[in-house]
Amino acid sequence: MMYWLYELREWLTAHQWISEDAALYKILNLFRYHTFRAGGAAVTAFVLSLLYGDRLIRKLISLKIGQPIRSAEEVHKLHELHGKKAGTPTMGGILILAAIVISTLLWAKWDNIMVWIVLFTTIGLGALGFRDDYLKISKKNSKGVSARTKLIWQTSVAVLAGLLFAYAVPADNGVTLRALYLPFVKNAVIADMHIFAVAMFAIIIVGASNAVNLTDGLDGLATGCSVTTALAYAAFGYICGNARYSDYLGVAHNSLANELPIVAMAMAGACLGFLWFNAHPAKMFMGDTGSLALGGCIATLAIGCKQEIVLALVGGVFVMEAMSVILQVWSFKKRGKRIFRMAPIHHHFELGGWHENQVIVRFWVLSLLFAMLGLATLKLR
Numbered sequence: 001m002m003y004w005l006y007e008l009r010e011w012l013t014a015h016q017w018i019s020e021d022a023a024l025y026k027i028l029n030l031f032r033y034h035t036f037r038a039g040g041a042a043v044t045a046f047v048l049s050l051l052y053g054d055r056l057i058r059k060l061i062s063l064k065i066g067q068p069i070r071s072a073e074e075v076h077k078l079h080e081l082h083g084k085k086a087g088t089p090t091m092g093g094i095l096i097l098a099a100i101v102i103s104t105l106l107w108a109k110w111d112n113i114m115v116w117i118v119l120f121t122t123i124g125l126g127a128l129g130f131r132d133d134y135l136k137i138s139k140k141n142s143k144g145v146s147a148r149t150k151l152i153w154q155t156s157v158a159v160l161a162g163l164l165f166a167y168a169v170p171a172d173n174g175v176t177l178r179a180l181y182l183p184f185v186k187n188a189v190i191a192d193m194h195i196f197a198v199a200m201f202a203i204i205i206v207g208a209s210n211a212v213n214l215t216d217g218l219d220g221l222a223t224g225c226s227v228t229t230a231l232a233y234a235a236f237g238y239i240c241g242n243a244r245y246s247d248y249l250g251v252a253h254n255s256l257a258n259e260l261p262i263v264a265m266a267m268a269g270a271c272l273g274f275l276w277f278n279a280h281p282a283k284m285f286m287g288d289t290g291s292l293a294l295g296g297c298i299a300t301l302a303i304g305c306k307q308e309i310v311l312a313l314v315g316g317v318f319v320m321e322a323m324s325v326i327l328q329v330w331s332f333k334k335r336g337k338r339i340f341r342m343a344p345i346h347h348h349f350e351l352g353g354w355h356e357n358q359v360i361v362r363f364w365v366l367s368l369l370f371a372m373l374g375l376a377t378l379k380l381r
Contacts (some may be wrong), residue, residue, distance in 0.1 A: 042269035049273020060089035093290020099270035126293030162201030186250035209295030316370030
């Protein structure tokens with residue numbers, strides 16, 4: 001929407017209402033640049049989160065929408081460290097989701113199909129998370145939506161998004177999103193994966209949404225890690241959408257990716273604003289409404305700028321959390337023994353004596369390092 005101000009400049013200039021030397025001309029010209037609009041999206045999302053955070057907390061408290069703590073046995077395993085969090089307002093992901101969507105619609109170009117695919121996936125998975133949170137609260141337990149229903153919903157959204165990415169996004173200079181690119185390799189390993197690309201995209205979206213969901217177990221943990229991941233993909237999107245930089249760095253170029261940094265920065269701003277209320281001790285949790293939506297947003301950003309494989313590195317903390325659960329379940333079923341004190345892995349360190357704040361900050365540091373390593377792959381091609 002803000003881009004229209006640049007088009008207004010063109011119209012005013014064409015009708016000779018302003019000259020190129022006028023201050024208004026120079027101000028309106030700023031809205032032409034993706035970097036300016038990305039910064040505007042980040043600030044807008046951050047301000048919206050700060051302005052409405054307290055109001056949402058009060059509303060959630062009045063509706064008695066509090067976080068149900070897991071079973072007594074699990075709480076005991078954590079030495080009742082989290083028992084005091086029972087009743088903390090949850091479903092705060094509504095704030096993140098609204099800030100991302102509003103900021104993106106304000107600052108991104110509406111004729112870019114990639115923007116709409118990212119928003120569709122983010123909203124679709126956020127709606128699933130909202131349903132899950134609502135059932136947990138209404139039934140006063142931590143079960144929520146059944147695993148089967150959740151997987152069907154996630155897969156449906158992911159497959160549709162994958163189809164749109166694969167067949168609705170036009171090719172740029174003969175390069176389609178169905179091509180497979182690997183880190184450290186300049187050219188496409190597979191020029192066109194056809195329908196297999198849809199399957200890969202769907203797996204990435206479902207996997208990322210579940211990984212962020214598993215990470216959301218400590219105050220601000222998933223929120224902070226989402227910020228660093230979003231910033232990394234803002235950089236990837238800018239490079240992918242810029243013909244000169246993508247050619248120089250050997251990155252697949254797609255001009256439509258130039259709007260993705262706006263969505264990524266909106267996500268970063270929304271998460272930073274939410275972190276104001278979600279930092280330890282949290283006044284509000286994002287719930288599945290936020291974590292599933294953030295995972296979907298991250299995955300679609302990665303797919304849109306053809307850096308979906310690098311997501312395993314950039315989102316290293318999310319991968320650690322998901323893999324710890326997978327390994328724990330496998331080991332217990334096959335060997336009858338647990339690898340970790342408790343999964344996801346952040347609870348393993350808690351039970352090992354780390355204070356909650358130590359776990360959170362150290363995982364944030366790891367997330368920043370993973371993001372930097374992911375960006376470093378741009379020079380190793």
